[in-house]
Amino acid sequence: MAFNLLKGKKGIIFGALDSNSIAWKVAERAFEEGAKFTLTNAPVAMRMGEIQKLAEKTGSEIIPADATSVEDLENLFAKSVEILGGPVDFVLHSVGMSVNVRKGRPYTDLNYDWLAKGWDVSAVSFHKVLQTAWKLDAIAEWGSVVALTYIAAQRTFPDYSDMAENKAYLESIARSFGYHYGIRKKVRINTISQSPTRTTAGSGVKGFDAFIDYAEKMSPLGNATADDCANYCVALFSDLMRRVTMQNLYNDGGFSSMGVSELVMKHFGTD
Numbered sequence: 083m084a085f086n087l088l089k090g091k092k093g094i095i096f097g098a099l100d101s102n103s104i105a106w107k108v109a110e111r112a113f114e115e116g117a118k119f120t121l122t123n124a125p126v127a128m129r130m131g132e133i134q135k136l137a138e139k140t141g142s143e144i145i146p147a148d149a150t151s152v153e154d155l156e157n158l159f160a161k162s163v164e165i166l167g168g169p170v171d172f173v174l175h176s177v178g179m180s181v182n183v184r185k186g187r188p189y190t191d192l193n194y195d196w197l198a199k200g201w202d203v204s205a206v207s208f209h210k211v212l213q214t215a216w217k218l219d220a221i222a223e224w225g226s227v228v229a230l231t232y233i234a235a236q237r238t239f240p241d242y243s244d245m246a247e248n249k250a251y252l253e254s255i256a257r258s259f260g261y262h263y264g265i266r267k268k269v270r271i272n273t274i275s276q277s278p279t280r281t282t283a284g285s286g287v288k289g290f291d292a293f294i295d296y297a298e299k300m301s302p303l304g305n306a307t308a309d310d311c312a313n314y315c316v317a318l319f320s321d322l323m324r325r326v327t328m329q330n331l332y333n334d335g336g337f338s339s340m341g342v343s344e345l346v347m348k349h350f351g352t353d
């Protein structure tokens with residue numbers, strides 16, 4: 083169902099790699115709700131060609147940008163403003179990657195060059211996006227910026243490794259920049275802490291299948307899907323949530339408030 087929640091709004095969506103990507107679903111929903119936007123991803127992700135399909139479906143232009151390159155981000159914002167005909171109303175940061183996780187390196191034996199790379203891609207890139215927009219004055223008044231995160235920033239999930247620190251840093255940037263952008267332009271900046279979701283990035287975490295089942299059994303409403311996340315993003319981009327800012331918002335079926343559930347107890351054979 084569409085409600086025209088984003089009618090007349092312009093945006094930039096980072097991170098649609100394939101049809102499983104959370105950003106892909108956000109783009110589809112934002113389009114249904116009447117938004118116009120540009121799509122962006124790292125140049126290497128372009129070569130896989132999938133994003134073209136999304137661009138055609140949503141009538142969007144693709145502007146490649148490595149989210150760690152300020153030069154690429156300057157080009158992205160300048161071109162988006164030109165194509166869309168003015169400053170943007172929303173930005174989705176749906177970017178994450180840990181080299182240590184990808185290469186199966188244990189948390190107690192991290193490679194620090196890989197750690198620095200993952201930190202730059204997953205966390206500092208969010209600051210770079212915001213600072214670039216700030217300097218170019220490329221986000222309209224009452225704009226809304228959302229980045230995606232995970233509860234490993236607050237609780238320990240051993241196989242999430244150095245991504246836990248990256249997400250904690252990302253969430254802190256949302257609060258710190260949320261202050262400055264709020265004062266200057268009433269721009270809202272939030273993070274959505276999403277349930278484990280079957281995507282390329284998600285499936286890279288060791289033991290992901292067992293873990294997603296565990297989270298499902300722990301959450302009274304079950305895991306939030308990528309479609310649920312897309313709906314939440316659309317709501318945050320809309321004018322209905324104008325004074326929600328500097329928050330880490332859980333979209334997790336209740337997981338974050340649970341201690342244990344009957345389903346999990348049953349799994350361990352307790353009555």
Ligand SMILES: NC(=O)c1ccc[n+]([C@@H]2O[C@H](COP(=O)([O-])OP(=O)(O)OC[C@H]3O[C@@H](n4cnc5c(N)ncnc54)[C@H](O)[C@@H]3O)[C@@H](O)[C@H]2O)c1
Pocket residue numbers: 096097098099100102103104105123124127147148149150175176177178179203230231232275276277278279280281282283284285
């Ligand atoms: N899947 C999950 O279980 C889950 C749970 C909570 C939060 N998240 C977060 O959601 C976001 C999106 O991930 P996803 O699960 O949709 O997986 P995904 O693999 O589809 O998306 C990750 C995206 O990051 C992009 N990316 C990587 N390096 C980049 C760079 N240098 N510059 C620009 N883009 C780059 C990739 O190309 C890809 O499009 C990530 O921040 C992830 O940590 C995912």
